[in-house]
Amino acid sequence: MTTLTHDPARTAPDARPARKGPRFGGPIWLVWRQHRAAFWTLLALTLLTTLAMIYLRGQLTDHLATSPQKSLPPDIEKYTGRLFSAGSHLGYAPILAGVLIGAPLIAGDLESGTAKLVTSQSVSRLRWLTTKLAMPAALIALSTTALGAVFTWWWNPVRSRADNLEWTSSAFFDVTGVLPAAHALLTFTVGAAIGMLLRRTLVSMVVTLGTVVAIGFIWDRFRLNLGHVLSVTTHEGVGPDARQPELPAGAVQQGQGTYFLTDSGARLDWTTCLDKMENTARTSCLESKHVIGYAADYLPASQMQPMQWLGAVIMLTATAAIVTFILVWGRKRLL
Template sequence: MTTLTRDPARTAPAGSFRDTWIPRLGGPVWLAWRQHRAALWTLVAVTLVGVAVMVHLRGQMMDLLAAQDPTSRRAGGLPPEFEAYIDRLLSIGSYLGYIPVLAGVLLGAPLIAGDLETGTAKLVTSQSVSRMRWLTVKLAVPAAVLALSTGVLSAVLTWWWNPVKGFSEGLIWTAFFSVTGVVPVAYALLTFTVGVAVGLVLRRTLVSMVVTLGIVVALGFVWSELWRSLGNVMSINTDKGVGPGLVPPELPDQAEQQGQGTYFLTSSGDRLDWTTCLDQMENDKAHTACLESKHVIGWSLDYLDVSQMQTMQWLGAGAMFALTAAVAAFVIVWGRKRLL
């Protein structure tokens, strides 16, 4: 009996081009690749195009910077043409931010739901392939391609951004936190497995894609609200007063201010809201007297420093990898019992 898991490459004549150059994918691995080859090849092609575009734009940007006097860079005297490269860098970074959405909705949700809807899952598991092996391979093959592609794009974007971070307020590290380093890989794998789990439970492709989109959007909102809590908030305090002629302290380079803004610091170490004595701002003497009555001695600012970026990324990615493993385990357990 002919099965769906036979390796077609083995039928090629010995020494032929196909026998020489085509990798010998066999069994469920070959089937998983063949079933989803359009999506996977598209992902590979997009990765190659994205890498080529970023390498080209980075080369042009570095040529422009090389022709610029280093002292003028520090003084903020970059040429107007540099703004175009900033916009392109930010735009491509924002495009990479959509990878998790596409991974969950277009790759994860239809992965098993489509096979359940068309009856392919029942046909495959009626052969000599166990449900456990089939589910594992179905998850592993697209996940490997997705992780590799996302990792390559993230690495090239990081390589492009590193030489110019700090040259502009738009290039601050918080704008690139979720699209550089290990975070995009972990995020894409999480949304992919969530999409697979939704498709396995709902068993309908279109419904699964819609539900997955909602879940992925919710995950994105939660991530955007929580990722800053992965860092250790640092503070700058002054004790020279806050009267006329004195200004709040400046943040370190590439630091992002946290909280509501600048606080007033009292002699006891407490912090007061910046709106304290706001109604007397028009009169310097009255305003100063009001602050002195509350024992204000200076300012206090909270911020996150760029030095924490990689640690925060690995903490966030670790949590995502753990969730991904949990969802993948659910897919395996649920699929073994209730696949058909």
């Protein structure tokens, strides 16, 4: 008779319980372990800032409820001041993304030798670089988008009612819509590229700070050029009772203010005939120059989102170019 032997090793079920949920391994696990303190700090700051803005918006709407629908309370500046201050502080997010996350990202691994250790294993340089860039970029995009959306929600009740909250201000234009994420991703990749080239963490952070500040200065100087300036004119003379140009609701005046308009369509600035102190004398002087009315340039509020999208496209295009440079350079000359 043949005896069948029982092999426990073949039939016994695995004593280890199956692990539930997502399992990270390889470069993803390594990048998370390396930068988990920065990642958790970013997420915590995003959550706390979001809760603070939700609370302040509640205070604003409660205060607005005490006044008629089309008027603002006399002390509304207290609440709009908080809004403007919050928007100004949110504008520092791209600097923090570039200096504190981007610059040390690759430079730290090159300086400590971690990059050489990782890429000497089964992980290719391209895979390692892609993972190093993708994880922080995803968290930065998520955080800045969430903050921008909540800030916009806070701003909405007064954006078309308060004269001191111009949408062209960087405290509103740069931290709403798609711009916060696009700007932060640009500065993050700039910092990562500088860190890869300089290979020293502290030096990379300092150089990135200067570079990001320069980018912010250039952006602040030229961002309004993304819009199409419109004009409004009058042709009723320039005497004391003449009507001044009226801008549409929410529009922001551009240029040097109101110009004098001549019958040929030319413009004269406000200093024209200023040496004539009396109103009648100045009016006569302006009429002798064939001035027939006023002209004013403005950007309508309807152009805000198209301008933001155009700016975001420019920033994301630059970001894609920098990422391509990092991957190509790093794949061949990283170590």
